[in-house]
Amino acid sequence: MLGYLLIPLFLYFVYRFIIINLIIYFRYKIKFGDKVAFLFYPLLGGLGISRKSYRKYGDSLHILKQIQRNKPDMKAVVIFNGFNIQITLIDTGLLKVFLQNTKNYYKAEGPFGARYVFGLGLVKSEGKIWARQRSLLSNTFHFNALKDRVPVIKEITKEYLQKLDSYKDSAVPIIEELQNITSEVIIQTFFGENLRDKKVNDLQPSVEISKIILEGFKYKANSFPYFLKLMVFGQEKAFRVLNTQFEKDFIKRVENFNQFIEEIIEIRLNQLQNTYETSQVDENFLNLYLLEYIKQQKALKENSKQFADYELISKREIAHQFSTFFFAGMDTTANQTGICLWLLAKYPEIQKRVSDEINQAVNNFDQLKHEDLSKLDYFNAFFKESLRMYPTAPHIIPRVSACDHFVEDFFVPKGAIINGVTIQHNEQKYPSLCKEIDTFNPDRFLNQNVIQDHFSFIPFSAGPRNCIGQHLALIEAKIIIIYMLKNYVIIPNDELENVEFNHLFVYTSIQRNLIKLKKIKSE
């Protein structure tokens, strides 16, 4: 009896996971020949390829970069894991069409528990809810609107970087040090206050949310039971069924965190309700969100306006928006800026040029103004070059294809995971961007015509879902590096032989003690 049941099940699996994928494979092969690269890694797919690449070459992106370098007309890399296909778009024409179309995709699940942590926030929201959130938040992330945030970013930077003196001649784990700053910036720009005297799940809120995000990533990457559930039930259901003890505890911990943030929101809401009509309101993200919420609640009470479901703001959404910014903006900015400091140590002549430009534009760190940040052309070129060679986000956030469809002439089946590269690596196709591709040379970005094709260099992605926090990231990086170069000469850590790059959550160096410091003066 069992045999009769198992045979159709087996045949279904062969059809669903092997035959269908083989048909797709031959379809691409016939149409595109070697303009599409095929890779196979059982079970792990793309994750397996990047692990292999790291083990073999000390760089988890090496295999993918090599594919791009070898073929200027490469369209995409298609990776099979035996169950599913993952498509990484390379061709900029395809990338452009893909990034401008939000309708055929939804965001992939991400780390374990992502939907509980930040499922209602901007990174994960879709359709009209996403459009409503993006339009509410866009203005506050504009370069000029961030002007008011400069004093607080300066203050946080100074407070944490002053502590670096204690390292004296020892190597500095600079990325960890910068994570303190970038977490605090997100907290203070979001809440308008620091949460340092508060505890949730026995930890400081910034520590707990970092741990939750990191453990969610690690669990997804390393847990075999969860992996099996993903294969059998798919990403929509896997996190809900047959939960292990770890999963149950994790979800409970996240719920505590959400409730903790909602309590802060509730207190602020009460304060604002009493004061917003009579006094000036600080323009932090929480106040901005709550003013909109108050307007909405008032209209609902007076019955003067009806709202569609997608327009309604909830406190849980606001809590998830905080975790979203933390998830998207903390590690990315700390790692990119840390890598910049390592590059300054590695190339003293570039350090001198950046430092000279800063000294011309800014007399003294304490007097640094928002306008001064726009005077740093060489710094801008240097930062872009760091993103070209060591982008913390070398791929856009993966989407799932909601239906069978074409991106131009490229077929994307329903259920495929699809993403794209943010940086091109072919010298023949992009001669000015990729000339002497392995040489770190910020000067290439001083040439006005370096980007011949907008989609060849999109470290913050492009299209409607590009990075909303890119100006904030640049402001933070500038303020941190200005402080560092006003106070220290940055020197290499001579005990480090190799610096290897791997995907943790972001693409970054595995070695952490990247630099040493020589104090030049106290401000």
Ligand code: HEM
């Ligand atoms: C060096 C630092 C950063 C890099 C390299 C970076 C890069 C990116 C990339 C590549 C995307 C993906 C877009 C896509 O999938 O098409 C993205 C999205 C996003 N980033 Fe950033 N990011 C950085 C800093 C920040 C900061 C500081 C914040 C906010 C505090 C932030 C908030 C977001 C959000 C909310 C999204 C999703 C936008 C949406 O879907 O509408 N990022 N970022």
